[in-house]
Amino acid sequence: MKRRAFTLVELLVVIAIIGVLVGLLLPAVQAAREAARRMSCSNNFKQLGLAMHNYHSAYDRLPSNGTGTGIESSGLVNQRRLGAMAGFLPFFEQQAIWEQLSNPHQPEAGETPAQPTILTANGSWPAFGPRVWEDLDIYDPWQTEIPTLRCPSDPGTLPTGNGMTNYAFCHGDAILRVGYNSTNAFLDRGAFRGMFRPQVAGRFRDVLDGLANTVAMGEIATDLGDRQINGSVVNKSHLGNSAALGTSGKLCLDVADPQRPQFVDDSVPLWNTGGASRGARWFDSFLMINGFTTVLPPNSPTCPLDWGVAWQSGIYSAGSRHQGGAHILMADGSVTFITDSIEAGNTEADSISKNYNNVGQQSPYGVWGALGTQAAKETVSLP
Template structure:
């Protein structure tokens, strides 16, 4: 019998290496597309959050014929009782965001749990309705620690160092720099600088928007601090700057960028590093550094507070996001737009509108971006 010969087919080592190399190239080409698709989904989710906030604002206005001020609450401002009228507009919007349970918890006296000691409690030992002063009982008062999912952009990974509820959506206080977040009852207030849709302790309505709802910014994204000195989430401390010089030269703020790494602050610049008091770190607190912005520098620019005044009420507070090239804004008519970093922002060396410069009532010096932040400056400005 003749022996039969058998042939066996198989990959050679060279062929296997070629196949592996091809797979590696394909994966390398595919990964950026997957990442881009994920960011597109996060960006869409972020836009949808803003649409929900827009509906909440309009439903609130339909119910009360006014918008909430970004600075409201209980007790006189400078008293030790209540929350010193320091709540942002977000707690009042919570029942219009399908957060009725949180609103009920927030709007009623709350008994502490074992081991908790409320600041200025009621006679029965409970927290008063609408909580204590906004910087106290951070680790004890439950509403302070509640995170509303609608208030977080999926593209922003920031987390509170104190476990507090955060926000990526802030209210527009106009195009002012000096005293822009002062209460109108303050002896140092400058009524002419309150040019945005929101201000402390003074609610505005849609009828106040003489420039048109579709031409006025109501809210915008802000980026939270990751602790890495990135400009969009960090806050340059007021000790870096002198008095009100920033009011006549915004380059004082933009110059904090590191020339070798322009997305980060220069190493010699001191930053505000309190995890309970940085951008977006307390959703319920009205301070402009926490839940506000002004239309001075374009989106994704630095934020710089002035060292005079109290509670970071003067400075440049920029809109920002971790989306590529700009951020979402909510117009007063409820439309959500994406504003790029290249938006026309006027003369950055001009005097800001303030009583200090005897220019109250003038058009915004900050171009289209500044004009979009004002409600009644009679500028003919709109997005293309």
């Protein structure tokens, strides 16, 4: 009696068929996983939208993206660099972190704060903590990674282990002086056209263009160390102290590698200190870290200037690790996905600024720019 068995040829054919099926299935599995991550990312944003509205209901205002204790010249406490996200904490179920942050907090054994002079009489950090760039590896609120603030599609991490974010605040469509604080002698009030600004609280009543037509927050991509356009920050030394970027956004677009447009050219210096990169500190109001402007479309470069007050002028772009665009939170609490191809007007236009006598005019950056302004009286439709 003959033994019934597969021949070698039959086994090879079966293995080949299985290999083909696996090859066909894996992309579908990866696509399904990314779809789930993207949905989770959108849900996080909806939670932040609810937190924003609940905060406004409670206080009849929005938190400024730049608040806290101390004054700019004192060198003490946090110098009003605390981001708006801190105010939202109790409103998206992070009451425990809010309690830690808003009360004196005792260092653990062996922890030495960078500024011992700010400690209270019993050796605690004061309420609202140290300056936001200090004690990143020991102050517990700074160390806390909040899942709601991280998009699952972005794998970025930091060696300091402090909490990061993928959700930033919209500062409007200006380039020059857009990050200046309220005490700066060279402040340009006409440049503050977004819903958030340093040290000044906004209100929904200020949004004359309509809550449904105004961007409140947007996704940002963190730095993965691979020079990708959407997560990298061009060092302020590249464009230096020239205000030319205010009349030519193309200067920022030109940092892309001609052979690999999704990456910054190797000749362009980057700011990659980790703890001061895009999204590196959820608690920091610094525009380079936790803000964006609607000058260039999502997933464009971020190019700060050394002009005036360093890092407070420039182009700060939204971005994400999703394919083709980024999530945006509108002022009415809705979340939409804006593609990289959104109409963004004239990149060679003069920035809205007292320098160019165009304060109060409609955004020169098309639909994208108009969505970033809260009271420029533009009538736009979401793409």
